[in-house]
Amino acid sequence: MSYQGDNLMSVKRTNRSAALRILHEQGSMSRKRLAENMHLTPAAITKIVGEMIGEGLLSEGEMISCGNAGRREVLIDINNEYACGLGVLILLGSATLSAVWLDGSVIFSETVSLPEHAPAEETVKALSARLMELVRENGISRERISGLGIAIRGITSEDGRTVRNSFGALAETDYPLCEAFEAETGIHTTMENNVRSLLAAQMFLAKDGTSSGAQFFVRCDTGIGAALSIDGEIWHGVTAQCAEIGHIPVVRRGGKPCHCGKSGCLETIASPGAILEDARGILSPDETPLLWRRFGGDSGKMTVHDVFQAASNGDSGASVIVDRAVKTLGMGIKTVIYLVDPGKIVFYGDMFEDPYYLSLLNSELQEGVDTRHSTVFERSRYNKILDERAACLLAVEEFMDRGGILPL
Ligand SMILES: [Zn+2]
Numbered sequence: 001m002s003y004q005g006d007n008l009m010s011v012k013r014t015n016r017s018a019a020l021r022i023l024h025e026q027g028s029m030s031r032k033r034l035a036e037n038m039h040l041t042p043a044a045i046t047k048i049v050g051e052m053i054g055e056g057l058l059s060e061g062e063m064i065s066c067g068n069a070g071r072r073e074v075l076i077d078i079n080n081e082y083a084c085g086l087g088v089l090i091l092l093g094s095a096t097l098s099a100v101w102l103d104g105s106v107i108f109s110e111t112v113s114l115p116e117h118a119p120a121e122e123t124v125k126a127l128s129a130r131l132m133e134l135v136r137e138n139g140i141s142r143e144r145i146s147g148l149g150i151a152i153r154g155i156t157s158e159d160g161r162t163v164r165n166s167f168g169a170l171a172e173t174d175y176p177l178c179e180a181f182e183a184e185t186g187i188h189t190t191m192e193n194n195v196r197s198l199l200a201a202q203m204f205l206a207k208d209g210t211s212s213g214a215q216f217f218v219r220c221d222t223g224i225g226a227a228l229s230i231d232g233e234i235w236h237g238v239t240a241q242c243a244e245i246g247h248i249p250v251v252r253r254g255g256k257p258c259h260c261g262k263s264g265c266l267e268t269i270a271s272p273g274a275i276l277e278d279a280r281g282i283l284s285p286d287e288t289p290l291l292w293r294r295f296g297g298d299s300g301k302m303t304v305h306d307v308f309q310a311a312s313n314g315d316s317g318a319s320v321i322v323d324r325a326v327k328t329l330g331m332g333i334k335t336v337i338y339l340v341d342p343g344k345i346v347f348y349g350d351m352f353e354d355p356y357y358l359s360l361l362n363s364e365l366q367e368g369v370d371t372r373h374s375t376v377f378e379r380s381r382y383n384k385i386l387d388e389r390a391a392c393l394l395a396v397e398e399f400m401d402r403g404g405i406l407p408l
Pocket residue numbers: 246247258259260261262263265
């Protein structure tokens with residue numbers, strides 16, 4: 001850790017940032033209560049708030065009675081439409097372009113398809129052009145844009161400027177994606193791995209980012225990604241690969257190849273994609289009688305939910321696959337429980353909407369974990385809706401961190 005002093009500009013930014021965070025997490029409040037929350041004098045708060053009201057970032061709302069003697073105070077709140085964050089989420093085969101106001105409400109969102117191994121330069125040009133078109137179509141003026149957030153699958157550099165490896169989303173490795181978007185759009189850009197940005201968005205919307213303790217976020221889509229926050233800070237690790245539980249090696253020999261380049265990773269058994277692939281691999285009248293009765297040899301339309309349903313109705317082959325997947329993911333999560341002792345584990349993704357799967361996973365997670373641990377398991381209440389917000393919220397959070405000052 002390095003120690004350094006704060007100059008006056010930095011103190012001002014810190015105070016403005018704290019005021020924004022408190023108002024975002026706790027809602028509107030009087031200057032007096034804000035001063036108490038920030039441990040500042042009423043005179044200091046009056047100055048900070050006055051300045052932010054003057055800019056239009058905060059606004060005065062209704063009057064409330066407080067204390068005795070009939071004193072009345074005005075509530076202060078964030079003017080959410082003062083600024084917006086733009087975002088681009090880049091996944092394998094698709095990108096989502098969107099914009100949100102300061103409270104995370106969506107202004108626009110559009111998903112476009114990309115080829116796998118998309119050429120980076122051409123893709124950045126095309127996505128930037130469409131994004132700026134959407135900005136114009138939605139009447140967003142340039143001076144209201146707080147920044148652009150990029151959320152991308154794979155490994156980003158420690159400084160968050162370069163994509164080390166997007167595992168097939170972009171063709172290039174070690175590509176300076178932030179610079180490329182900045183050059184195309186002229187907008188300050190910030191970048192994060194997609195799962196970490198989902199966790200940040202989850203904490204932003206749940207307004208529990210400042211709670212102490214660790215939160216572990218598991219996202220199951222095609223693969224399995226995860227992210228960890230400790231006391232509200234997203235943990236990256238030395239090589240920005242913290243919490244990659246999907247790539248824990250669980251099969252020593254003969255495991256299925258994984259997109260990360262290894263074989264036998266946890267996600268090659270426990271991800272929705274792997275479960276479906278395994279079920280398709282054994283589809284037959286003998287091994288998977290219920291699935292066979294429904295699909296015959298044509299498994300093209302089969303989804304992971306069909307495999308869960310067959311398992312819950314006693315299909316022997318489907319049950320073996322689902323049980324193995326649940327036990328494998330459970331093992332990974334129990335390791336996290338014993339290693340990190342998190343307060344909360346949040347499950348994000350369509351798979352967790354399946355009551356049968358979720359009940360199997362919950363039972364598995366009780367097995368072998370002593371009662372001294374009090375980890376809460378929670379299906380994300382923002383299932384599916386974080387994807388269109390996560391990248392934009394990177395820009396909104398950065399705006400709040402710099403005290404709500406718009407770029408020049
Ligand atoms: Zn892997």
